[in-house]
Amino acid sequence: MPADSSTSQSTLSSIKSTADALVKPGETELVRWRRTFDKFATVEKDGKKYLNESEFIDAIAPTDEGFNRINREQYGVLFRVAARRSSNLVSFEDFVVFETQPFQPDADYQLAFSVFDVDDSGAIDFEEFKSVLQENIASSGIPFNFDCDWIKLYLGKRGAKHVLGYSEFTQLIKGFQGERLRQAFHYFDKDGDGYINPDEFQRIIIELAGHKLSDSVLQRLPTLTTMNPGRKISYSEVIAFHNIIRDMDTVEALITRAVRKSKDGRIDVSDFLNEAASSMRYSQFTPMEANIIWHFASRGEAGHGAGQRLTLNDFQSLLDAKWQPPSNSSIEGIEKIGFVEQLGRSTWSFIQGGIAGGIGAFTVYPIDLVKTRLQNQRSNVVGEVLYRNWLDCVKKVYANEGGIRAFYRGVLPQLVGVAPEKAIKITVNELVRKKATDPETGRISLPWELIAGGAAGACQVSVTNPLEIVKIRLQMAGEMARADPGNAAPRGALHVIKQLGIFGLYKGAVACLWRDVPFSMIYFTAYAHLKKDIFLEGLRGKQLSFGELLLAAGIAGMPAAYLTTPADVIKTRLQSQARAGQTVYKGFFDGFRKILQEEGVKALYKGGIARVIRSSPQFGVTLAVYEVLSKHFPYPLATSEIKVVAGARPTHASHTDISRIRARNGLRILLDCSSQFGMVSPEEAAKRVQSLPKALRA
Structure with a gap:
């Protein structure tokens, strides 16, 4: 026996003896194996439970495999490895032996080696290797010459008997497909001209790589x-x-x-x-x-x-290997989506956008109140500055206006209004992006990304402006009451709406457009590129976690929020109720000019950091929640499946544990010898049934 085979035999024996003695590889793993074993085992014998072949396959085969490229029956090869000591049944001890192997770094090759090591000797002689392969490649009708020079190069000889050690086996089995391919081509190339027919080429590839x-x-x-x-x-x-x-x-x-x-x-x-x-x-x-x-x-x-x-x-x-072309019925189904279903889908997305927007708005509302107070204070009048910074503002609001409740003044109309606002914004952006996206590449050009975001920002102003002017008036109510104690009676949202009237609700709308359109252009474009380019969404089917979505959305909100702060400052000043002695602005451009003249450029960025702190997490939470809702709660009344890119690789919804991955990979090594490896003939199936205990044959 070659020197390295003794080492490999010792390693295999060590694994088996460790598992046989149930020296625990870790209580957590042992408990998990016991739970899996008990879940599938139904056969009872002498007071103990056992797995039969079908149950063993259910326990170890990858749950996401679908058995469409690797036949379920072929996992029976691994069952025969695990059941050698228990006559066609797998005990819990056998199951632990089998499950211990996947924790070895070369577990897939060890599993393949065990299939050929029929007598469990830790080495494979020539006859074992030949008989196992012949049994599994005979059905292809493409012969293999075991007396070829290639085999002789790999097989050492001792006592007139060929012996394969474990390490030698791994190299031989890895190169076997290449020799099988060469011999198969030579078999079909009868006249030796170096060419074969197309159907013969197809037979060779199906035999050697049909599973790939x-x-x-x-x-x-x-x-x-x-x-x-x-x-x-x-x-x-x-x-x-x-x-x-x-x-x-x-x-x-x-x-x-x-x-x-x-x-x-x-x-x-x-x-x-x-x-x-x-x-x-x-x-x-x-x-x-x-x-x-x-x-x-x-x-x-x-x-x-x-x-x-x-x-x-x-x-x-x-x-x-599992790719399937889109069926005609699914394509027709997409084309036949009627007006009612389209309306239903849009309404469902609108509702989800509203829920997500409400959660995002409530989360950061106290920050928004502080931001509004800072932006509205005028720094050009002596005694006008009430708050030195955001921390001073927080302390004074808490101490003078009723504690924590003061930070949520005006939150109710905000939550009522934010649903349509965010829903419109998200829906319009997605609608324009889908229309402008190349259906074949899934790409959208940068100009169209900016147009989609800008359209979303423009459409939301119809809801945003009335919502924000009411919110700002309510947020400033506490400060107004302190400045004018004689008029300190609290006033609600209805009072503000009656006071402003319909046209008054749209005061500052131009400033709102100047803020929301650039914000959405920057935000949605940055968000899409962060997901794709930084977090690699879609790469090899990757789906982003909630944390990654939240981080991408939060980061995208930072430049969008800060760069649009000047428009937000002007909008806040226009929509606030000016007090005596304060400068009155006639409109957006007049406000811009007067703020520059009276307070300087710095005033245009008042509350900029607070705005970043507020807008970034708000939109982060909003978009992350929306995407989670869209993923886990799709339109419930859908009659057709909508695919963005037909035929794209599906992603696995569940994680496959390492033992199942190793079992699959071990089988794939064998399938490289023959895609029919492990398929049982009717005669062999009948023979195996007869070998079972009488109680189990039925």
């Missing part, structure tokens, strides 16, 4: 012959395609990076090769490999491969 490619790509494999004159496929093309499959993760990473760098969300072959050249140090993709990628990404259309500029969505059928 979508049905769409597998069906179109014969179209590879259209890339060159003639009706046959060369060995160079077969090897190039195999290299793409082998390095699919790298292909996906390069395409994704190149698309993100592209201005229009599209790339061609030269963009891909340039990205590969700048990112890869010691290997490269050949022009043939790149052209093959483009051939299948462009749906195999003759003459429309390498020269096409493709979107990330175009590559999904090649990159994602």
Whole structure:
């Protein structure tokens, strides 16, 4: 036996003996394994519970796999590894042995090794290796010569018996697919001219990589012959395609990076090769490999491969083994969404926007009151300055106006009005963005992003201006009462509305437009780019957490809030009830001019920090809550599914634990030998049933 095999055998024996003795790998893990075992185990024997094959598969197979690329039956290979000591049943001790392995860094290869190590000796002799492979590749009809020079290079010899140690096995099994591919091509290349037929190429790839490619790509494999004159496929093309499959993760990473760098969300072959050249140090993709990628990404259309500029969505059928083309029924369903459903969806979004806006407004309302007080005090009149800074303002409001309740004066009309305000803002921005977004790339140009935000800000003024003038009058009521004790009776929102009248409610509307339009242009654009470029939303199906959404929305609000402070100061002055001796402003531009003349530029940024502190978290909470509501509470009466980009890779909703990932990866190593590995023939299935205890055969 080779020297390294003794080490590997010792390692495997150590794992098994540790688990057999139930030396706890950690109470938390042991409890979790016991819970999983008890959840699925139904077979009882001699007072103990056991897992049968179906139950074992349910316990260890990835829950998000769907069994559409890896057949559920194939996980039975791993069951036979776990059940060797218990005659087709898995005890809890066996289950712990199996679950202990995934915590090893090379667990996937150890699982594959265990499949071939039939006698549990810690080494694999030639006959074991040959018999296991023959059993699993025979159904393909493509023979493999086990007496080839390639096998002899890997297998050492001792006592006239071939022996594979664990480390040798890992290298052999990794390279086996390449030798299998070479022999399969030679088998079909009867005349030795270096070409095979398209259907023969399809048979080879389905046998060796059927689990790695979508049905769409597998069906179109014969179209590879259209890339060159003639009706046959060369060995160079077969090897190039195999290299793409082998390095699919790298292909996906390069395409994704190149698309993100592209201005229009599209790339061609030269963009891909340039990205590969700048990112890869010691290997490269050949022009043939790149052209093959483009051939299948462009749906195999003759003459429309390498020269096409493709979107990330175009590559999904090649990159994602579970990709499915959009069905006609789903497309028709989108087209047939009626007026009633469209109205229902808009109303539902409007309600969610209102709820989110109310939560955001209530969260930061005390900060908004302080900001309003600071902006409204005039610094050009002696004795006019009531508050030295925001902290002084907080102390005086709390001490002189009724404690905590004073900070929420005017909050009720704010909450009533903020629902339509935020709903309009979010709805209009999303509507314009969707209309301006390229359905193929999912991209929207910067000018259209700014237009969408500006439109949202302009539309909200119809609600914002009346809401804010009432809010400001109520927020200033305490200060007015202190200045004029004889008129200290509290006045509510209805009194303010009657006092102002319909036209008075829109006093300062121009200033409100000058504030809200630029704010929304900056805010929504920054928010979208922070999510995409900084937090990498959508990259490899990534969905942002609530914390990431909150952070992105909060950061986007900072420049938007501070840069629009001058317009907010002028609006506050216009909408406040001026007291005796204070300068009266005739309008936005008159206010701008007089503030500059009387108080200087600094006055235009009064309350700027408070505005950042208020606006940033408010819009952060609002948008984060809205996106969470949209995600977890979609329109309940939907009759059609709306897809932004058809056919895009679905994201996994649930996290798959490491043991299930390792089990899947161990099986994938075996499937690289044959995509039918572990599939049971009817004869073998009957034989296994007969080996079960009589009580279980039914």
